[in-house]
Amino acid sequence: MGLNASSSNFTIVGVKDAFFEDISIDFEKQIIRVSFLIPHAVLNGDYSIAGNLVGLPIYGKGLYELSFDGLSANYSTNYSLTTLQDGELYVIPQAYDFDFDVKLMKVHVENLFNGNKFLGDNMNTFLNENWRLVIDDLGKPMSHALGSIVHRILSNIYKKIPFKEMFAE
Template sequence: MKFLVLLCLISIVEVKELPSGFEKCHQSDPKINSCLNIAIQNSLKILKLGIPSFNIPPIEPLKFDYIADDSSPSSTMSLNSVFKNAELQGLADSKIHKTTTRFKNKFGLKSESFTKKLDFVGQYSMTGQILILPIRGEGFMNISLNELTTKHELTGDFYKGSDGQSYINITNYRVKLLPKLVIFRFDNLFNGDKTLGTTMNNLLNDNWEIVFESLIPGYEKNFGDKFKEIANRLFSQVPFELIFPK
């Protein structure tokens, strides 16, 4: 008898609920998009500190151990960059709006966020050219994205888990970064030459739109990959209908 009870206990697959504080939005709710705006906004307060039981790290700051990023080559720019021990600061202060979703055949969600100031800080090493001038350096960097609108687009598939329930797997998380102003600060350029370093930082900031346009594809990909990883840590553990009840 004890063996049968043990066997039954082993066969039970634990189904997780949404973390405490997360709001559910019903598929049949005609105002589901408004519900999602509020739900995602409120979830940022929880994600700010992370959710250890779901292996979700804090998003304030959101850490990146290592990023290798080459700029999109152009006639004026060519950069090879590596960022270590980097982090995004200010993500949890974002305001969410314009959320839409779909569930037919595939999962899809679009949303926009506004962040007053998002700082990307860490250690960098860089070589290349900017506006036909050579640049090289390694040290501390801070890239401030001001008055930032971020467009998020998630797509994913539904699949059956071992418990027979339907889950979501995010296969693509696209990010579009649209700042009103970007301020660059790269310390220790040209082996610490302060005159050359100040001149180059001023050049970067005077031409921030051209510089950022070349750098942005790499940033968007790396940020999108990190956001996808976090989303899947939630979606892989909570069944679809416990997140979006009918």
């Protein structure tokens, strides 16, 4: 059995403390690569989960909190240049790749197993003691979710700054 999980109504705290480690642009191939580090980030929101995680059955619906220490990430996107309504040329990100790693992840998930406190507390303990296995198990979906957030943030930045200002000589 696989895993079905979703998150909604989430907030992210700590992104403003991110710093870029490397930015490279290949103007000929129209590729932007960004490496960055977020020292500490916290995600809070609503979740729904059912299936197997790290080989164990898990189900529930409620609130969650994930905290990451030392989240390092690599993002790359192809882009096109488009003239917007103001007559200026802007970078429009296209398909992207995203991968990440963390030094530590902590998890707290409420209302697991229909509110069974014993099972829920033990699953939270297991998830925190085996966070690396959790990340490995959720690798692609977690990477896609985080990558989607980064892509949206960077796309909004690119829409606000004309190409000639962003890449002035």
